Amino acid sequence: MSPLVVAARAGLNRGRIELRQSFTNAETLWGYLFPTVVLLVVMVFMRGAKVPGTEFSLGAQTLPSTLGMTVAFGGLVSMASILTVEREDGTLLRAKATPNGMFGYLISKITLVSGMTFVSVVLLLVPGLFLFDVLALDTVGAWLTLAWVMLVGMVATMPVGAVFGSLLSNPRNMGLIMLPMMGLIATSGIFYPITALPGWLQAVAQVFPIYWLGLGMRSVLLPEAMAAVEIGESWRHLETLLVLGGWAVAGLVLAPMVLRRMARRESGSSVAARREKAMQRVT
Amino acid sequence: MAVTAGVDTPTSTASPTDRGVTLDVRDLRMRYGSTDVLTGVSFTARRGEVLALLGPNGAGKTTTIEILEGFRMRSGGEVTVLGTDPARGDERWRSRLGVVLQSWRDHSRWRVRELLAHLGSFYAPYSTDRISRPWDTEELIQVVGLTQHADKKVGQLSGGQRRRVDVAIGIVGRPEVLFLDEPTAGFDPAARREFHDLVHRLTDIDDTTILLTTHDLDEAEKLADRILILAGGRIIASGSADELSRRISADAEVRWSQGGTRFVHSTSDATGFVRELFAQHGEDIADLEVRRASLEDTYMTLVRDHESGRADGATRAFEEVGR
Structure with missing residues (x-):
């Protein structure tokens, strides 16, 4: 068997093992459950409110949007933070010291982040379907759309997340990603229809993947009529595919270069230097 | 190549x-x-x-x-x-x-x-x-x-x-x-x-x-x-x-006292020096001590010198005996 196939298989295996570990660890379990519970509670409180110009529950409209947000969060934030943490603690250097280890490592992170994102989506989607009768996932078309929106969404966000993770010097700088993320979420029509925002903010939000992931998820779960309150009064599947595809291509071109540059700098002494720095902060 | x-x-x-x-x-x-x-x-x-x-x-x-x-x-x-x-x-x-x-x-x-x-x-x-x-x-x-x-x-x-x-x-x-x-x-x-x-x-x-x-x-x-x-x-x-020890130990330190005064002398021929010492001063010599510089001594000197920014001294000590 070719060494690359072996490494890919080892990477899949590693991703699977680490996904399993994430269910038995208090910290990661909290990471799955806490945002889910908070979002569900928020949506229950928003249940009575109506989407402007309709009789549709704002809470029910928010649920699919947050699914899109979850996919974006997994790809951008989880990927970036895992990379910075594992670069600091030397996991990445171990991969580098192993034949085809970096390749296997990347496969494992894609597997892990996809798995984590999938679990987070399910955790939100299943109770959501019970909470809001108006949401439906009962056609093959809806399932297919869900599948491609998730898939393209992950491909669009994970490489970009990996680029961010490579550029951050240490995990304590994750705020540099979190703050703009929060700003984007606020302007991307996740918790309130984007059409309520000024035009220029709408334009900005439509450059980034979060809005399109929210829109794609709404197209899956909301009744067809709700397309009327979106920009262009349509679900704009083609545009969704184009924008997310654009991010995917940009990320896939950029990520290997940035990752390679980052990996090249890793050595025993660079890990030791970071350890020293991190220890000084602790004591 | x-x-x-x-x-x-x-x-x-x-x-x-x-x-x-x-x-x-x-x-x-x-x-x-x-x-x-x-x-x-x-x-x-x-x-x-x-x-x-x-x-x-x-x-x-x-x-x-x-x-x-x-x-x-x-x-x-x-x-x-x-x-x-x-x-x-x-x-x-x-x-x-x-x-x-x-x-x-x-x-x-x-x-x-x-x-x-x-x-x-x-x-x-x-x-x-x-x-x-x-x-x-x-x-x-x-x-x-x-x-x-x-x-x-x-x-x-x-x-x-x-x-x-x-x-x-x-x-x-x-x-x-x-x-x-x-x-x-x-x-x-x-x-x-x-x-x-x-x-x-x-x-x-x-x-x-x-x-x-x-x-x-x-x-x-x-x-x-x-x-x-x-x-x-x-x-x-x-x-x-x-x-390495054999190379280093070429140099030895001789210490003695004579009429209440302490002396230290560094030499590569400790035996010859001591023989000469006794021949000249005989019974006046007391507290005789001959100490070969061990590898450890020389290395410690090297480390000390290196850390205080004067690497040359001990480095030369190694070089001289290495020749």
Whole structure:
């Protein structure tokens, strides 16, 4: 068997093992459950409110949007933070010291982040379907759309997340990603229809993947009529595919270069230097 | 050998390995900005040899080992590890090396057996007729003495046990060359002793070339067949601990008192000097003491001088006796 196939298989295996570990660890379990519970509670409180110009529950409209947000969060934030943490603690250097280890490592992170994102989506989607009768996932078309929106969404966000993770010097700088993320979420029509925002903010939000992931998820779960309150009064599947595809291509071109540059700098002494720095902060 | 740049001809890269030379370093130079860290390091190592790169902190040991590991680019000189320039080593070359890294908190959720089996699986395609890769997980766990802890999570292990995991990871691919950078830094004496035993066991099992760095002479003496003393960016002395001692002990210090006054004299011919002393002053001589400078004394002087920024003195002491 070719060494690359072996490494890919080892990477899949590693991703699977680490996904399993994430269910038995208090910290990661909290990471799955806490945002889910908070979002569900928020949506229950928003249940009575109506989407402007309709009789549709704002809470029910928010649920699919947050699914899109979850996919974006997994790809951008989880990927970036895992990379910075594992670069600091030397996991990445171990991969580098192993034949085809970096390749296997990347496969494992894609597997892990996809798995984590999938679990987070399910955790939100299943109770959501019970909470809001108006949401439906009962056609093959809806399932297919869900599948491609998730898939393209992950491909669009994970490489970009990996680029961010490579550029951050240490995990304590994750705020540099979190703050703009929060700003984007606020302007991307996740918790309130984007059409309520000024035009220029709408334009900005439509450059980034979060809005399109929210829109794609709404197209899956909301009744067809709700397309009327979106920009262009349509679900704009083609545009969704184009924008997310654009991010995917940009990320896939950029990520290997940035990752390679980052990996090249890793050595025993660079890990030791970071350890020293991190220890000084602790004591 | 004219393997400076560009194309490696098969003959020129194959010949060193044929003679059993696994590491070949010639005039290795490294410069960071305007600071020269290595100013011409040269040494070779043969299959099965254990080499210790000994020197004070900041002497360039880590830089040297990282260049050989292929983790750092050099500024100049020729380096081959297993017949290949580390700067151009491919994954097959990588599979023949082992690097013992200092773990910190990586893989803390992994179980020992699980982690070793996982990392070992990458080496399977690189098995050869002579060396079957990777090391069998159970056997490896036994070799490093972790049988009782094989199902524990790495994060639950003690510091000494984690270092065993580090060693196990370093050798899981049955390397032909193994690198250890400051392997016992931060160890208590018991853990250090255990670790030394482990390294001795490794050298007995496989015909692995081991290059380790240390700033501790005692450790170098215990582990290495050959010690390379690195100071001021180059190797100022090399040889077995015995050979180095013999070279150094050429100089001795004679102390005595005469009429209540204490005297100290440094000489290379202590016996002759003392004979002369007695011939001249006879019974006036008291408190006679002849002390040969040990390897340790000379090395400690070197470290002290190096750390206070005056590397030349002790370096010269080594050089003079080395000639």
